[in-house]
Amino acid sequence: MSFEFVKKLPTPAEVKEMYPVTERVVRIKKDRDEMIRKVFTGESDKFLVIIGPCSADNEEAVCDYISRLAKVQEKVSDRLILIPRIYTNKPRTTGEGYKGMLHQPDPEKKPDLLAGLIAIRKLHIRAIEESGLTAADEMLYPENWRYFSDILSYVAIGARSVEDQQHRLTVSGMDVPAGMKNPTSGDLTVMLNSVVAAQAGHTFIYRGWEVKTTGNELAHTILRGAVNKHGNTIPNYHYEDLNLLLKMYDERNLKYPAVIVDANHSNSGKQYAEQVRIVKEVMHSRNVSPRIRELVKGVMIESYIEPGCQKIGQGVHVYGKSITDPCLGWDESEKLIYTIHKMCGES
Secondary structure: OOOOOOOOOOOHHHHHHHOOOOHHHHHHHHHHHHHHHHHHHOOOOOEEEEEEOOOOOOHHHHHHHHHHHHHHHHHHOOOEEEEEEOOOOOOOOOOOOOOOOOOOOOOOOOOOHHHHHHHHHHHHHHHHHHHOOOEEEEOOOHHHHHHHOOOEEEEEEOOOOOOOHHHHHHHOOOOOOEEEEOOOOOOHHHHHHHHHHHHOOOEEEEOOEEEEOOOOOOEEEEEOOEEOOOOOEEOOOOHHHHHHHHHHHHOOOOOOOOEEEEOOHHHOOOOOOHHHHHHHHHHHHHHHOHHHHHHEEEEEEEEOOOOEEOOOOOOOOOOOOEOOOOEEOHHHHHHHHHHHHHHHOOO
């Protein structure tokens, strides 16, 4: 057989029982979920800043970073809601390389999926307890959603997963906002079709059960740029791109039209320092068009303590520096958050 069944993993209910959330975490998540929900429904005009490391590789550094975010959140709470990126699953274009904390809780050691599930729960719970901020994560594996459904306030579906039916159907059963990225090709119709699917109810097989969902009205789009057949990046964060998406939303009967603009990936050509300029342009577009202001609910920024990135397997790691895509450093990130806050007050 080509499959080796290594060990049977505990169910989500069993893992949640082994590593339960406290009443305080339950209250924080409930309050944060409601605040974030109101942004998407239009009841709140606050702006979302989904910000953090490309990959959450080290509990101490990630919690250090999020504690810094929490202090900034207190200063910008009148206009912004900061959502830490705690991304623990990493899609790999070729299947090679570090696949995230789920696979390798220690990036220098061999994969251990059970240890990964436990490490992720511990990290998220600790981050909430220490900072009061619930986080975002990417749903790379739909069957793993219920291991973390009680600790996440936002979920992203990546460019390589957005066309997959099981991802779309699983999102339809979530009760938190889920952002559907445009595929790497940049096809906005594919992205919007995924939102149509996610907002509808479905019957399907999930974790050995026949399940029914009622649809997720908070499913929305994420613009992350594209790559053409020649390997060239094509950004889609400009004013014209946002207007095009607005028109395409107008042609569909979707609830709560919304987009988050990802400032890195193919929008920046992975030139991480460009995120500052890109975010400022997005904020300017919001300020010159009332309809774009209504559509664009937030931005997504890759940021860590130290700027740039480093490779694993080459000796001592630099604390708080990305081991996957390069990120903005803390100083630049903090300044950018204050700039976003200021520009949210302009029109």
